[in-house]
Amino acid sequence: MLDMLNKIVANPKRFKNYIAGELRDAQDGSVIERESPAHGAVVSIYPQSSTSDVEAAIEAARQSFDAGEWAFRYGGERATLLSTVAQMIRENVEELALIETLETSKPLTVSSGEILFAASLWDYAAGAARTLHGDSHNNLGPQMMAMILREPIGVVGIIAPWNFPLLILSERLPFALAAGCSVVVKPSEFTSGTSLKLGEYLKAAGLPAGVCNILAGYGDPVGQAILDSDKVDMVAFTGSTGVGRRAIAASAGNIKKLSLELGGKSPSVVFADCDMNAAVDGVLKAANVNMGECCIAGSRLLVEESIADAFNQRLAERLKDLKVGDPFDPASRIGAIINQRQFDQIKSYVAVGIHEGASLVCGGDLTGYEGLFFPPTILADVRPEMRIAQEEIFGPVLTVMTFKDRDEAIKLANSTDYGLAAYIWTNDISNALFCSRHIQAGRVWINSALDGFPELPLGGFKRSGNGRETGRYGIEEYTELKTVHMHMGLQSERWVTDV
Incomplete structure (x- = not known):
């Protein structure tokens, strides 16, 4: 090579x-x-x-x-x-x-x-x-x-x-x-x-x-x-x-x-009754595919309070298996950021999030990385009004918020100016369909992430x-x-x- x-x-x-x-x-x-x-x-x-x-x-x-x-x-x-x-x-x-x-x-x-x-x-x-x-x-x-x-x-x-x-x-x-x-x-x-x-x-x-x-x-x-x-x-x-x-x-x-x-600021909505292993994998995929440089990236995780700590811990553990490195290395899942300007923007947003009161679950540390490689990063304790919860970062950064019930989950999902995509994780099909009808997004995935077919249209709501x-x-x-x-x-x- x-x-x-x-x-x-x-x-x-x-x-x-x-x-x-x-x-x-x-x-x-x-x-x-x-x-x-x-x-x-x-x-x-x-x-x-x-x-x-x-x-x-x-x-x-x-x-x-x-x-x-x-x-x-x-x-x-x-x-x-x-x-x-x-x-x-x-x-x-x-x-x-x-x-x-x-x-x-x-x-x-x-x-x-x-x-x-x-x-x-x-x-x-x-x-x-x-x-x-x-x-x-x-x-x-x-x-x-x-x-x-x-x-x-x-x-x-x-x-x-x-x-x-x-x-x-x-x-x-x-x-x-x-x-x-x-x-x-x-x-x-x-x-x-x-x-x-x-x-x-x-x-x-x-x-x-x-x-x-x-x-x-x-x-x-x-x-x-x-x-x-x-x-x-x-x-x-x-x-x-x-x-x-x-x-x-x-x-x-x-x-x-x-x-x-x-642009997009798409939510991954995770309910307590989900298949946790599948949801963890799907959330990580939606947030990090293409280095997070994806308009339909699931960059906001909304997770039910009762499982939030366990879910965040599982996410952090699974991220250890996600190799960041040369795109010609078959083991690499995350390559370099497109250019210096985008790299600096991602770095700046992480710093802004921590300054606003978010806690760093994992990632964010560029020690050991050379060039434009940015490690997948998770920020918890995020509030809806924070910039990192509202603005498109366009990088491998996942912000985490919790909800008590379905109504709050839908309200949080719709709390940005964007409406490009959404991801719902639950084993209750009635709950999934209800959320699909009420979340403002051009595309909704239920218990999957980023599956695409030429037969299906794509596009956005709102901005x-x-x-x-x-x-x-x-x-x-x-x-x-x-x-x-x-x-x-x-x-x-x-x-x-x-x-």
Whole structure:
């Protein structure tokens, strides 16, 4: 493995933008060098796109959509192309997983699993392309019928985050393409590699030029230009609530449709009658997967008072078996934090929590760790008004609060501005369903954590965003409805009568 890393460092992988059907560098030749968070060495080089690059991408998308070649193509043909891309992703899983592990520091086995799940999303979207349909009304009287057509919304901008690069893009891009849209994609400047590889696959699969354009670059100018452009009809953005607000403000220019998956502060609600071993494992998974850099992370533990001490002790014991280290080590479950800024933010929140009166159960101590590795941390004695109970930390930090009964548990679960996900642990199915109905969240897991399926939609309540991705709702998100009124036979009545 060391020999492989030395080769990569000596010759980092270079990527190109995919614009108007061509693989190309940035027009001015600028590049972004991405260092591996775990190894501190340059592993990827992307084009640093400028305003002229993004304008070219948007124009290519606009022209391709207005020409209608893809927008009106038979759904079965669109499905075939999307299935071809899914197969290419599977055939290149080792290369794609390597890129993601180098750029994100998530364990290699985790990257492989995410790549394969991304392929299944492309397969699902391919099937959805065949089934997308409208409606009709045959009950409007003897001379009237109506059709309700579902049409692609137009040019879609997709601004993707750094934490699940190919996976989150695959929750959006194939569904937009399946609907017949043309697309401009901006991946994160930290993790652009696998998104740019998709450009190669789309070109090889025969996607018409301009239908999909993928370009690397910084949020300003690339992301901002997508948000501001009057030629872009919709933007799908995944990221922080703060940036989501800026997207909403920018959308006012041409009243863009927005699909936003934003921040989260998701609760894991643990009742005394749960299967404790399963709950402990699920809570740790929900809090620490992807180093806690996950918008649906179960970062708040709400545990029934009667089992709180035992449960916290069990959590701390199990964390000893969770290895933090090099993502290429098969034993590692926690890799490095994405960058220094995020690392410092996590460290700062732990200090704030202790200052506010939280007690450190385990973790938080960086002694023995070099670089950007942060140990999983549990903070107990947390009060709902504390910053660590309200604000998204985006790291492997779990805050613990207790409740006396179900009503208090639901109140605590709903006590933040977010509503992206929730996890419920109980053997009482009636209790679980009651909580599912009353907790404000776009997704709820009962006695499981983070299981995902292409058939099921995702999205948030409250300040966690709007719109839904994946499933049949995901493809409908990228469409508009048009009603066609049809009169049959001669018009017997006239609005303007003969004098």
